[in-house]
Amino acid sequence: MKKESNKLKENLVNSDFSVKGECAISLILTKLDIINIELSMILDRNVIQMKTGRMKSYESTCKKMKKKGLEKNFSNALEKINDLIGVRAICSYVDDIYRIAEILSEQKDVKIVKVKDYIRDPKSSGYRSLHIIMEIPIGFQGGTQWMKAELQLRTAAMDYWANLDHQLRYKRGRKEAEVIDEELRACSDIIGTLDRKMLEIRKKIDKI
Amino acid sequence: MKKESNKLKENLVNSDFSVKGECAISLILTKLDIINIELSMILDRNVIQMKTGRMKSYESTCKKMKKKGLEKNFSNALEKINDLIGVRAICSYVDDIYRIAEILSEQKDVKIVKVKDYIRDPKSSGYRSLHIIMEIPIGFQGGTQWMKAELQLRTAAMDYWANLDHQLRYKRGRKEAEVIDEELRACSDIIGTLDRKMLEIRKKIDKI
Amino acid sequence: MKKESNKLKENLVNSDFSVKGECAISLILTKLDIINIELSMILDRNVIQMKTGRMKSYESTCKKMKKKGLEKNFSNALEKINDLIGVRAICSYVDDIYRIAEILSEQKDVKIVKVKDYIRDPKSSGYRSLHIIMEIPIGFQGGTQWMKAELQLRTAAMDYWANLDHQLRYKRGRKEAEVIDEELRACSDIIGTLDRKMLEIRKKIDKI
Amino acid sequence: MKKESNKLKENLVNSDFSVKGECAISLILTKLDIINIELSMILDRNVIQMKTGRMKSYESTCKKMKKKGLEKNFSNALEKINDLIGVRAICSYVDDIYRIAEILSEQKDVKIVKVKDYIRDPKSSGYRSLHIIMEIPIGFQGGTQWMKAELQLRTAAMDYWANLDHQLRYKRGRKEAEVIDEELRACSDIIGTLDRKMLEIRKKIDKI
Numbered sequence: 029m030k031k032e033s034n035k036l037k038e039n040l041v042n043s044d045f046s047v048k049g050e051c052a053i054s055l056i057l058t059k060l061d062i063i064n065i066e067l068s069m070i071l072d073r074n075v076i077q078m079k080t081g082r083m084k085s086y087e088s089t090c091k092k093m094k095k096k097g098l099e100k101n102f103s104n105a106l107e108k109i110n111d112l113i114g115v116r117a118i119c120s121y122v123d124d125i126y127r128i129a130e131i132l133s134e135q136k137d138v139k140i141v142k143v144k145d146y147i148r149d150p151k152s153s154g155y156r157s158l159h160i161i162m163e164i165p166i167g168f169q170g171g172t173q174w175m176k177a178e179l180q181l182r183t184a185a186m187d188y189w190a191n192l193d194h195q196l197r198y199k200r201g202r203k204e205a206e207v208i209d210e211e212l213r214a215c216s217d218i219i220g221t222l223d224r225k226m227l228e229i230r231k232k233i234d235k236i
Numbered sequence: 237m238k239k240e241s242n243k244l245k246e247n248l249v250n251s252d253f254s255v256k257g258e259c260a261i262s263l264i265l266t267k268l269d270i271i272n273i274e275l276s277m278i279l280d281r282n283v284i285q286m287k288t289g290r291m292k293s294y295e296s297t298c299k300k301m302k303k304k305g306l307e308k309n310f311s312n313a314l315e316k317i318n319d320l321i322g323v324r325a326i327c328s329y330v331d332d333i334y335r336i337a338e339i340l341s342e343q344k345d346v347k348i349v350k351v352k353d354y355i356r357d358p359k360s361s362g363y364r365s366l367h368i369i370m371e372i373p374i375g376f377q378g379g380t381q382w383m384k385a386e387l388q389l390r391t392a393a394m395d396y397w398a399n400l401d402h403q404l405r406y407k408r409g410r411k412e413a414e415v416i417d418e419e420l421r422a423c424s425d426i427i428g429t430l431d432r433k434m435l436e437i438r439k440k441i442d443k444i
Numbered sequence: 445m446k447k448e449s450n451k452l453k454e455n456l457v458n459s460d461f462s463v464k465g466e467c468a469i470s471l472i473l474t475k476l477d478i479i480n481i482e483l484s485m486i487l488d489r490n491v492i493q494m495k496t497g498r499m500k501s502y503e504s505t506c507k508k509m510k511k512k513g514l515e516k517n518f519s520n521a522l523e524k525i526n527d528l529i530g531v532r533a534i535c536s537y538v539d540d541i542y543r544i545a546e547i548l549s550e551q552k553d554v555k556i557v558k559v560k561d562y563i564r565d566p567k568s569s570g571y572r573s574l575h576i577i578m579e580i581p582i583g584f585q586g587g588t589q590w591m592k593a594e595l596q597l598r599t600a601a602m603d604y605w606a607n608l609d610h611q612l613r614y615k616r617g618r619k620e621a622e623v624i625d626e627e628l629r630a631c632s633d634i635i636g637t638l639d640r641k642m643l644e645i646r647k648k649i650d651k652i
Numbered sequence: 653m654k655k656e657s658n659k660l661k662e663n664l665v666n667s668d669f670s671v672k673g674e675c676a677i678s679l680i681l682t683k684l685d686i687i688n689i690e691l692s693m694i695l696d697r698n699v700i701q702m703k704t705g706r707m708k709s710y711e712s713t714c715k716k717m718k719k720k721g722l723e724k725n726f727s728n729a730l731e732k733i734n735d736l737i738g739v740r741a742i743c744s745y746v747d748d749i750y751r752i753a754e755i756l757s758e759q760k761d762v763k764i765v766k767v768k769d770y771i772r773d774p775k776s777s778g779y780r781s782l783h784i785i786m787e788i789p790i791g792f793q794g795g796t797q798w799m800k801a802e803l804q805l806r807t808a809a810m811d812y813w814a815n816l817d818h819q820l821r822y823k824r825g826r827k828e829a830e831v832i833d834e835e836l837r838a839c840s841d842i843i844g845t846l847d848r849k850m851l852e853i854r855k856k857i858d859k860i
Contacts, residue, residue, distance in 0.1 A: 270679070644835075
């Protein structure tokens with residue numbers, strides 16, 4: 029069991045997998061660049077304001093596997109942990125998020141595995157984002173391999189909330205945290221309203 | 237008059253001034269980097285999420301001078317247009333904005349010329365940000381010169397609003413725009429509330 | 445004729461073509477990133493030290509068309525000017541250049557149009573580099589389009605020489621320039637020798 | 653002894669020192685940016701082609717202390733290891749290197765501690781570069797602190813050689829390495845000649 033866990037670490041860090049993961053991140057970021065360049069020509073504004081990518085650390089992976097009750101080995105990680113390879117993009121408006129999702133879904137070298145729409149149905153915590161689990165082909169000398177990655181699309185307001193929620197991560201379970209959870213949910217509702225209103229206004233501006 | 241305007245263009249574009257302006261932007265961005273690095277050690281989170289700098293274009297400068305009823309010449313531009321050299325930083329929470337402003341004001345190689353607090357007193361349009369007009373010394377071979385620059389500090393929510401407001405810029409004056417202005421003001425109030433609540437929650441999380 | 449030249453400018457600047465060109469540059473830079481990441485794992489050293497991309501300016505395009513005796517129109521530019529879209533990579537050693545060229549030639553989404561080997565056969569000026577004219581598919585909403593681009597692969601020493609040669613560009617034709625051309629050719633020979641010796645040494649180090 | 657070594661590690665990694673070191677690197681890179689911007693206006697070409705900065709790793713620091721016969725503790729490291737904080741800039745020509753050194757030496761917020769001119773007097777290995785040990789003030793909330801850093805200035809050809817030499821680092825001491833050392837020295841002589849000739853040609857081009 030200990031040995032499997034060490035193998036898991038080896039596989040996640042400084043390995044063939046992590047190299048290919050970095051390549052997958054590069055490719056997805058470039059895809060987002062291209063979508064942004066094209067849409068900005070049509071819409072005369074940026075649709076993507078910021079984007080980042082990262083490989084999930086060994087520590088976070090273990091924590092998530094434990095939470096899901098999974099045995100710690102690499103094939104479990106590959107199969108069940110969707111965001112081993114993760115990319116996040118902050119989008120200007122809610123409709124831009126779905127626009128980007130649609131363009132990606134039409135690309136031949138992108139397989140959409142699953143879409144989790146936490147914008148239409150926020151998590152009970154109040155978390156909002158669109159998650160797209162996708163596979164993209166990485167062309168290596170030994171042949172092409174399809175790599176799974178999770179793309180998180182959010183507005184700036186959703187990201188604001190998610191960062192604050194993230195700061196609570198190690199403090200959950202304590203009694204004081206419960207009250208805060210409640211207040212975070214209330215903030216998430218404000219953000220939902222704000223995003224809707226901002227989108228309505230932008231649509232009105234577009235029409236003038 | 238035409239000639240003065242051409243000289244203004246020359247002075248703003250590809251000139252000694254624009255070179256020094258780029259240097260001023262580099263220096264301010266580095267100052268923000270250092271402040272972020274130091275505070276992130278103390279607070280265990282980022283205080284600056286994103287930052288950008290730019291020289292104001294000749295066209296925007298002329299538009300602003302016209303709006304202010306100024307004669308188009310370079311000395312007028314230097315004296316009256318505070319954001320010829322501009323840097324913007326998106327901060328995590330409202331108190332981070334004032335924290336950064338305070339650190340800057342204590343630095344020996346920064347002269348604070350003026351602070352416009354559009355967070356405590358939003359513009360009538362609903363615009364919120366903290367503007368710091370400052371001077372920093374640029375050490376060139378010909379000696380040191382103090383350059384004026386405007387630093388805009390905002391939360392992500394304030395920036396969200398400002399971007400939307402910016403999209404209305406060429407459409408103002410039309411009748412349809414008036415209704416939108418009203419709705420933007422309402423959104424600005426939501427953002428004020430959101431920023432306050434997010435800060436309250438973060439302070440509670442800090443205390444746990 | 446004047447009108448065609450204006451259309452050429454429109455097509456090269458701020459157009460659909462220039463947008464797709466920027467996307468092609470992004471994609472090629474990402475391809476080089478991936479190749480570098482993979483090879484650096486195998487070889488335990490970087491094979492690409494630096495890389496840049498740029499769209500050819502309208503002025504340079506006109507100059508080149510004039511030099512080639514071409515009528516200034518966009519279809520001529522597209523067909524005959526290979527480096528409208530250009531990427532340059534500085535490689536560690538001469539064999540790395542051919543290694544990268546081979547990997548690219550095996551990729552399914554790269555069509556090699558032409559290879560000009562100015563390393564084996566330097567130009568009479570002394571210019572050394574490997575030029576790969578290639579086509580890559582850019583997936584846009586309106587369908588996929590294959591874009592032509594030129595990739596220049598060089599060692600640092602070849603790049604050193606090319607930069608110096610470039611500084612002479614506007615002074616060619618004058619009498620003093622002739623002597624310099626001769627000296628540049630002599631330097632190019634030194635660089636050829638240096639690159640060979642450096643490669644020999646690296647191969648010996650690899651074997652220890 | 654073991655404990656001191658652990659303290660050394662703590663001090664070099666994730667500490668106040670490493671944070672300030674990152675700030676020092678940012679500041680030096682910005683200084684080089686400003687020098688490059690200013691000189692490029694005067695000379696109509698780049699003087700700095702590439703630049704990088706890094707904190708020395710704990711492992712490399714220990715290795716260097718062992719080589720120098722120093723006891724492993726932080727005050728020894730701070731005092732005797734000049735390149736704990738290191739910046740490297742690749743310059744276009746040899747005279748640019750001295751030009752940059754001179755500008756830095758005239759800046760009020762730079763103290764030059766020592767200059768090691770391995771261009772005029774290459775190391776016996778053949779290594780060529782100009783090393784400037786300098787101190788710069790980092791303004792933190794707790795007051796200003798002068799941080800020591802090493803700036804290495806080289807031409808592209810010198811850097812080419814240094815990278816190759818670096819690949820031999822773990823193989824020194826073996827018999828085969830001796831022959832290679834000899835060949836590296838011969839290459840260094842070629843590079844010295846090349847740099848001189850390139851500079852002569854550039855000066856002639858400047859005069860036309």
